[in-house]
Amino acid sequence: MFQKDIFKGQKVVVTGGGSGIGYTTAKHFLQYGAEVLIASRKEEKLIKAQTELQEFGVCEYQVCDIREVESVELLAEKVKSLWGSLDILINNAGGQFPSRAEDIKIKGWNAVINNNLNGTWYVSQILAKAFFIPQKSGNIINIIANVFRGFPGMAHTGAARAGVDNLTKSLAVEWSPYQIRVNAVAPGIIKSTGLEQYPDEILKGLSDQIPLKTLGSTEDVANLTTFLASPMAKFITGETVYLDGGQRLWGDVFKV
Numbered sequence: 001m002f003q004k005d006i007f008k009g010q011k012v013v014v015t016g017g018g019s020g021i022g023y024t025t026a027k028h029f030l031q032y033g034a035e036v037l038i039a040s041r042k043e044e045k046l047i048k049a050q051t052e053l054q055e056f057g058v059c060e061y062q063v064c065d066i067r068e069v070e071s072v073e074l075l076a077e078k079v080k081s082l083w084g085s086l087d088i089l090i091n092n093a094g095g096q097f098p099s100r101a102e103d104i105k106i107k108g109w110n111a112v113i114n115n116n117l118n119g120t121w122y123v124s125q126i127l128a129k130a131f132f133i134p135q136k137s138g139n140i141i142n143i144i145a146n147v148f149r150g151f152p153g154m155a156h157t158g159a160a161r162a163g164v165d166n167l168t169k170s171l172a173v174e175w176s177p178y179q180i181r182v183n184a185v186a187p188g189i190i191k192s193t194g195l196e197q198y199p200d201e202i203l204k205g206l207s208d209q210i211p212l213k214t215l216g217s218t219e220d221v222a223n224l225t226t227f228l229a230s231p232m233a234k235f236i237t238g239e240t241v242y243l244d245g246g247q248r249l250w251g252d253v254f255k256v
């Protein structure tokens with residue numbers, strides 16, 4: 001899609017980069033010349049991904065739970081010791097579980113809000129203060145979800161992702177004096193490792209609910225994410241781009 005070295009010399013952090021959308025996004029940045037650090041909770045998964053991704057360029061990893069401030073501070077330390085600077089942050093780590101709203105326990109609600117809203121905030125603020133604000137340059141892409149009509153069947157993640165959608169707009173304005181662009185990508189249903197946790201009865205017939213009659217791919221998400229991070233999108237900030245085959249406008253994500 002781009003010239004081969006469009007991200008040459010750029011340093012990129014991808015949270016949740018050991019699997020699925022994050023892995024493919026990390027691979028795209030490497031193929032376009034960037035150096036990439038993938039971060040998530042499970043070291044074994046990160047080591048496997050790093051071994052594969054090193055075929056495409058310099059890939060580092062750091063064990064990090066985005067819900068733990070100390071863990072995110074260690075991530076910032078790692079970036080500092082490796083590179084001393086950072087150009088692009090992809091806030092991709094996240095997840096949830098399907099449940100009717102009335103069945104979500106307090107602990108489950110808090111787990112999902114912590115993962116998707118608070119975790120994204122900790123990583124954004126800590127890395128912006130460590131790198132983007134003092135550098136007066138930076139680029140943040142938040143991977144959220146299709147919350148255009150709420151998220152029936154996963155109300156907790158709908159609330160958390162809507163929070164990140166709104167945060168994207170606030171930060172785009174507040175951090176514009178530092179030349180930091182902040183955007184979000186809202187994927188619909190993407191064929192990735194993340195879908196494996198959903199039971200067949202939820203997955204069955206899902207593509208019929210999508211106007212384009214197919215699920216998205218991790219490459220679709222990575223293509224949009226790398227575009228938004230590139231100089232080709234230098235006048236785009238505070239935007240959430242839906243990538244859902246039209247599903248936000250028609251059809252069900254979940255039957256209630």
Ligand SMILES: CCCCC/C=C/C(=O)SCCNC(=O)CCNC(=O)[C@H](O)C(C)(C)COP(=O)(O)OP(=O)(O)OC[C@H]1O[C@@H](n2cnc3c(N)ncnc32)[C@H](O)[C@@H]1OP(=O)(O)O
Pocket residue numbers: 094095096097098099105107108109111112115145188189193194195197198202203253254
């Ligand atoms: C139709 C498809 C639409 C698809 C659109 C979106 C797709 C995707 O996003 S795919 C990517 C998804 N990937 C994941 O979701 C994987 C990561 N998910 C998680 O790690 C969990 O969902 C998490 C957010 C809950 C992780 O938090 P953690 O603190 O590690 O979780 P615990 O296992 O300790 O659980 C805490 C608490 O949460 C409740 N809970 C967790 N799982 C479920 C479940 N499957 N069903 C119901 N409730 C659940 C529960 O209350 C847990 O506490 P306990 O009651 O003490 O177990």
Ligand SMILES: NC(=O)C1=CN([C@@H]2O[C@H](COP(=O)(O)OP(=O)(O)OC[C@H]3O[C@@H](n4cnc5c(N)ncnc54)[C@H](OP(=O)(O)O)[C@@H]3O)[C@@H](O)[C@H]2O)C=CC1
Pocket residue numbers: 015016017018019020021022039040041042043045064065066067092093094095096115119143144145146186187188189190191192193194195
């Ligand atoms: N696939 C889809 O249809 C859709 C996905 N999304 C979102 O896109 C993102 C990527 O999903 P996808 O690739 O499909 O699924 P995956 O489950 O493969 O990816 C989620 C990644 O996040 C990491 N992660 C989860 N919680 C934490 C945490 N607390 N700290 C650090 N890392 C964490 C996981 O790694 P580890 O286990 O090592 O921590 C994993 O690599 C997620 O935010 C997901 O919710 C949104 C809409 C649709």
